[in-house]
Amino acid sequence: MNDRPYSGILPVVPTTFTDDGGLDIESQRRALDCIIDQGVDGACILANFSEQFLLTDEERNQLLSVCLNHVAGRLPIIVTCSHFSTRIAIERAKRAESNGAAMIMMMPPYHGTGLKADENGIREHFERVAGAIDIPIMLQDAPLSGVTLSVRLLAELAQAIPQLTYFKIEVPGTAVKIRALIEAAGDAVSGPLDGEESITLMADLDAGATGSMSSALLPELIKRVIECHRAGDRATAAAEYARILPLINYENRQCGLRAAKTIMKEGGVIASDTVRHPLEPLHPATQRGLLELAHELDVIALRWGK
Numbered sequence: 001m002n003d004r005p006y007s008g009i010l011p012v013v014p015t016t017f018t019d020d021g022g023l024d025i026e027s028q029r030r031a032l033d034c035i036i037d038q039g040v041d042g043a044c045i046l047a048n049f050s051e052q053f054l055l056t057d058e059e060r061n062q063l064l065s066v067c068l069n070h071v072a073g074r075l076p077i078i079v080t081c082s083h084f085s086t087r088i089a090i091e092r093a094k095r096a097e098s099n100g101a102a103m104i105m106m107m108p109p110y111h112g113t114g115l116k117a118d119e120n121g122i123r124e125h126f127e128r129v130a131g132a133i134d135i136p137i138m139l140q141d142a143p144l145s146g147v148t149l150s151v152r153l154l155a156e157l158a159q160a161i162p163q164l165t166y167f168k169i170e171v172p173g174t175a176v177k178i179r180a181l182i183e184a185a186g187d188a189v190s191g192p193l194d195g196e197e198s199i200t201l202m203a204d205l206d207a208g209a210t211g212s213m214s215s216a217l218l219p220e221l222i223k224r225v226i227e228c229h230r231a232g233d234r235a236t237a238a239a240e241y242a243r244i245l246p247l248i249n250y251e252n253r254q255c256g257l258r259a260a261k262t263i264m265k266e267g268g269v270i271a272s273d274t275v276r277h278p279l280e281p282l283h284p285a286t287q288r289g290l291l292e293l294a295h296e297l298d299v300i301a302l303r304w305g306k
Contacts, residue, residue: 199248222248
């Protein structure tokens, strides 16, 4: 599995909680099954959209074991291992690999808005993690870190670290950056993907993106866009994307990580759409707007558990 190129639709799996905020393991398993049943090409756990920043280390380890054991090789699982500490990132990466992860994903080291590694520190951070594991690494280039990663640096990392061949680009001007990265790094990049709920997917596919790491809201419909574009039928891809874009936009601008949980609860996939404080639940009016758009598209998660 680890020798294959990873492309297509690779959604982030939400972390499921009980109404009082504890881990809901049964719902977690059902969320995974629902995602798998949508024909995705892989999935990512413990990501930012998984509320990883609201989990204890013990909970992370429990979820890692639960998810990988339950999936049992049915699809590749990417595990987010980001941490400012290189030592802790290495520990997370080694644990993920030993539990059966196909790939790890990491942001550059940062803590808050003012504590960031320089380019040399970023380079050494990824080199040391790569030296501790044998599975591929995906670098997540996202505004959340506050770290500006130049195309030059990304290309240098790809060319210097054989395992670092995947890049999730979700910054303003994603398509421009993907195109420039492909031109600068060539075959050293196996998979430039976009993210941010696939809000710029068509432009990114046109620029050479090989897939998208969306949320778990509508991966089966995003998959259709990617497959049509890959087959050379751009007109159908554009039409399919235009059809689903209102829901993607609503998720991106109004809901964030709460959207997938709202839909999964409505569809009987999970028992609760709870997010951990200080995150707040969706306003009822926002929730109604989301459900209206999702019902119009008949997303699988709305009916999977019924």
